[in-house]
Amino acid sequence: MACPPLVNGRIWTLNDFEVGRALGRGKFGSVFLARERDSKYIVALKVLFKNQLEKHNLETQLKREIEIQYHLRHDNILRLFGYFHDSTRVYIVLEYAGRGCVYDLLKKEKKFSAPRSASYIKQVADALHYCHQKKVIHRDIKPENLLVTADDKVKLADFGWRLSDLFTFRRSTVCGTLDYICPEMLENRVHNYTVDNWSVGVLLYEFLCGEPPFVMEGPSDTMERIRKAQYKFPGSLPDGARDVITKLLHKEGNKRLPLPDVITHEWIVSESNKYEAASK
Numbered sequence: 588m589a590c591p592p593l594v595n596g597r598i599w600t601l602n603d604f605e606v607g608r609a610l611g612r613g614k615f616g617s618v619f620l621a622r623e624r625d626s627k628y629i630v631a632l633k634v635l636f637k638n639q640l641e642k643h644n645l646e647t648q649l650k651r652e653i654e655i656q657y658h659l660r661h662d663n664i665l666r667l668f669g670y671f672h673d674s675t676r677v678y679i680v681l682e683y684a685g686r687g688c689v690y691d692l693l694k695k696e697k698k699f700s701a702p703r704s705a706s707y708i709k710q711v712a713d714a715l716h717y718c719h720q721k722k723v724i725h726r727d728i729k730p731e732n733l734l735v736t737a738d739d740k741v742k743l744a745d746f747g748w749r750l751s752d753l754f755t756f757r758r759s760t761v762c763g764t765l766d767y768i769c770p771e772m773l774e775n776r777v778h779n780y781t782v783d784n785w786s787v788g789v790l791l792y793e794f795l796c797g798e799p800p801f802v803m804e805g806p807s808d809t810m811e812r813i814r815k816a817q818y819k820f821p822g823s824l825p826d827g828a829r830d831v832i833t834k835l836l837h838k839e840g841n842k843r844l845p846l847p848d849v850i851t852h853e854w855i856v857s858e859s860n861k862y863e864a865a866s867k
Contacts, residue, residue, distance in 0.1 A: 599623075599671045601678065604632060610687075615639045616676065620683065630668065633679040640677070653679065655723055656746045663714035665734060665742040684734035684742050693730050697797045701825055702865070704794035705858030707733075708831075709850055710741040712787055716846040718743075719780040728786035729767045730793065739866060765806055766799035770814050770838050781840035787849060788835025795828055796821055800836065827854020 607620040610631060616639070621632040640646050656667040666682035686692065689707070693699070699707070711733065718725060725732075725746055734742040769785035771778040792800040800818035803809045812818065816838040820829055831852055834844035849855060 599669060599678075599680065601671075601673065604630075606632060615643075615645075618681075621680075629683050631681040631683045633681060635677045635679070637672070637675055637677060649677070652746055659718065659721065659723065659746075661714050661717045663710045663741055663743060664717070665744040681744075682742065684744075685737035686735040686739070688731055689733040689735060689741070690730035692735065693793070693797070699794045700862075701795065701828065702858045702862035704791060704828070705855045706862040707741050707794065708787060708791050709855050709859045711743065711790065712846045712849040712855075714741075714743045715783045715787065716850070718746075719783070719846070724780045725783050725786075726772075727767075728783055728790060730790070733790075765809055765813075766793075766802055768813060769840070770816065771840060773810055773813055779840060781843045784835055784843040784846060784849075785837075785840070787846070788832050788843075791828065791835070792818070792832050795824060800832075825854065827852070827857070831855060 603624055604621045605624060607622070609617050609619055611618040616633065616635040619632045619634065621630050622628065623630065635649070637646075640649060653667065653670055656665075657669070660666075665684065668680040668682070670677060670679045672678060711728070715725060715728070723746065725743065727745060728743075732743070732745045734744050736742060767786050767789050769778070769782045770776075772782055789799055789801075801809050801812040803812060816836055818836065820832075831844065831849060831854060835849070837843045844852075
């Protein structure tokens with residue numbers, strides 16, 4: 588899909604867009620469905636309030652994260668086409684994913700089939716491997732930060748934007764994002780790109796089981812299980828899926844299954860092929 592063009596080589600302004608319904612709202616602003624007037628290209632327009640960004644000292648971080656996402660080019664990473672601003676707001680022009688976020692799909696369907704789970708995980712792992720090659724760590728992989736296009740393609744979004752939680756945090760559990768944090772981040776230890784590998788394991792478990800592996804009534808109990816990498820598999824879980832999850836949810840980051848091995852894992856390949864064949 589082509590990138591929407593700039594208007595006669597000029598920087599965009601709000602007048603260049605027809606703004607439609609809200610896709611999400613939060614403390615810093617909102618996300619809207621929009622159409623670029625000249626090209627008729629449909630986008631998602633994230634609108635952030637400058638005074639809120641300044642209040643929380645997020646201006647520098649926002650610029651850095653925009654710069655990172657703008658330069659990432661992968662089929663499974665949400666495109667950031669550009670940004671502009673006026674006296675009170677910052678506008679970020681993003682690719683529009685028509686089916687919304689994976690969290691909402693999971694909430695509606697409870698859990699995914701093995702073929703669909705494998706297909707989604709394969710796409711996420713491929714995108715993350717690309718990021719890691721570019722020296723970019725996502726650090727916040729969870730269903731809320733994965734979007735799905737109309738043709739069922741998964742897109743990674745919100746690259747480390749701490750303000751993104753104010754748009755996507757909707758979990759009913761008391762733990763929220765805690766469910767996806769790895770032991771080393773929980774304990775403020777030095778960490779590297781394998782924090783994303785851990786999250787992929789949590790993601791696959793939640794896709795297949797309908798809830799994250801470490802979820803408990805209270806956050807302290809959840810944290811204790813994460814520290815010990817302690818979880819249980821339901822009896823119905825396929826052996827291949829257990830193998831992938833077990834190798835990703837290793838307490839030691841350097842022992843987690845590398846993402847290229849996730850992509851080529853026999854169970855992932857077999858099940859994702861089934862899903863892709865059924866989708867044709």
